[in-house]
Amino acid sequence: MIGYFKDIQYQPRIDKKVLQSKLSFSKPPLESLLVTQIPIFFAIGTADENVPIESAYIVTIEFLRHGKNNLTFKQYVGFDHNALMVDESGHSVDRWNQVTDDFFNWLSKN
Known part of the structure; x- marks a missing residue:
């Protein structure tokens, strides 16, 4: 699973926006909550x-x-x-x- 997200981050394939949107939903919200x-x-x-x-x-x-x-x-x-x-x-x-x-x-x- 970690390899999948690394692929999205560093080697986006096919539809970059779709793949990177999956990655953005995987970001922990803690930083945003703290500010x-x-x-x-x-x-x-x-x-x-x-x-x-x-x-x-x-x-x-x-x-x-x-x-x-x-x-x-x-x-x-x-x-x-x-x-x-x-x-x-x-x-x-x-x-x-x-x-x-x-x-x-x-x-x-x-």
Whole structure:
């Protein structure tokens, strides 16, 4: 996989724009987030299989390390990427209302 991205960066083939757009989406957004001055609400479910929770921790740690205080980090225990949670009986329960309520409460204060 790393070789694929190196090829895009250093030896673009066929359609350079398409290949380089794939590479740009692969860039970590951390640098852009760190220069942002507006408040940021950053939420993740601990059962998210698309975005490792460790990635969220890295962002939070980097904000602290850079002395930034415009990041609000909220983790939702047991929620997946779509704010679904599996209950005791094994059924998926939609928790988007909780996430959006938290976001709008945060928004009203920021």
